[in-house]
Amino acid sequence: MSLLVKICGLSTRETLDVALEAGADMVGFVFFPPSPRHLSLEAARKLGSRAEGRAVKVALTVDADDATLENIVETLRPDILQLHGKETTARLRDIKQKLALPLMKALPVETAADLAALPRYAGVADRILFDARAPKDATRPGGLGAPFDWHVLENLDLALPYMVSGGLNAGNVAEAVRVTRAGGVDVSSGVERTPGVKDPELIRAFIRAARATDPSSPLPAYGERSTAQRAGG
Numbered sequence: 001m002s003l004l005v006k007i008c009g010l011s012t013r014e015t016l017d018v019a020l021e022a023g024a025d026m027v028g029f030v031f032f033p034p035s036p037r038h039l040s041l042e043a044a045r046k047l048g049s050r051a052e053g054r055a056v057k058v059a060l061t062v063d064a065d066d067a068t069l070e071n072i073v074e075t076l077r078p079d080i081l082q083l084h085g086k087e088t089t090a091r092l093r094d095i096k097q098k099l100a101l102p103l104m105k106a107l108p109v110e111t112a113a114d115l116a117a118l119p120r121y122a123g124v125a126d127r128i129l130f131d132a133r134a135p136k137d138a139t140r141p142g143g144l145g146a147p148f149d150w151h152v153l154e155n156l157d158l159a160l161p162y163m164v165s166g167g168l169n170a171g172n173v174a175e176a177v178r179v180t181r182a183g184g185v186d187v188s189s190g191v192e193r194t195p196g197v198k199d200p201e202l203i204r205a206f207i208r209a210a211r212a213t214d215p216s217s218p219l220p221a222y223g224e225r226s227t228a229q230r231a232g233g
């Protein structure tokens with residue numbers, strides 16, 4: 001199956017269009033006020049309708065309560081929820097039962113010990129996102145532009161679809177895929193000129209570099225599978 005490419009933290013119509021036209025499979029929208037990529041619900045409504053049917057819409061939240069999630073689902077109409085906080089497996093089951101959407105659980109990685117959390121989440125999440133663990137003094141748990149040691153995942157044997165993120169860019173994405181054998185890649189800082197400001201050429205370069213790692217799919221992978229298939233794995 002071809003590599004899934006996610007551009008995360010999109011917040012303008014122009015850069016969303018660039019990501020969609022360049023063939024991103026997934027487009028991520030951040031709902032976390034301390035983030036420079038945070039979206040208002042009204043902006044989410046507009047960007048969500050623009051992306052409808054053209055890529056998997058990912059709503060990214062951090063330990064959000066039910067009301068916040070319900071508002072996001074109503075306005076963005078996401079295909080999958082990315083839970084990027086300390087959400088427990090019980091909370092994932094609760095969200096699944098209430099919202100009936102696929103869940104991608106972000107797991108912070110610094111050392112191999114961080115993989116201990118994987119078995120319990122693999123039993124309830126639909127996808128796993130391995131992201132670089134944020135420093136203790138970070139203002140947000142992701143989107144920090146720093147990679148983790150991908151070799152931590154080199155012997156991973158996981159039936160669940162998983163993506164890798166953290167400090168990716170056009171220059172290192174091929175190595176990240178080679179070492180981790182991830183089925184998807186996710187980038188935010190690596191396609192920005194300044195935090196929260198996506199750059200069209202960096203978006204295009206990243207997607208080209210990611211596609212080049214998978215000669216079986218020179219074309220954008222999005223058209224090959226339904227939105228639901230991409231969202232759920």
Ligand SMILES: O=C(O)c1ccccc1NCC(=O)[C@H](O)[C@H](O)COP(=O)(O)O
Binds near residue numbers: 035131186188
């Ligand atoms: O992007 C953010 O601002 C963010 C804020 C709070 C929680 C998660 C966040 N991003 C999560 C993502 O999926 C990022 O794409 C991922 O962490 C990679 O980010 P980067 O290292 O900047 O490419």
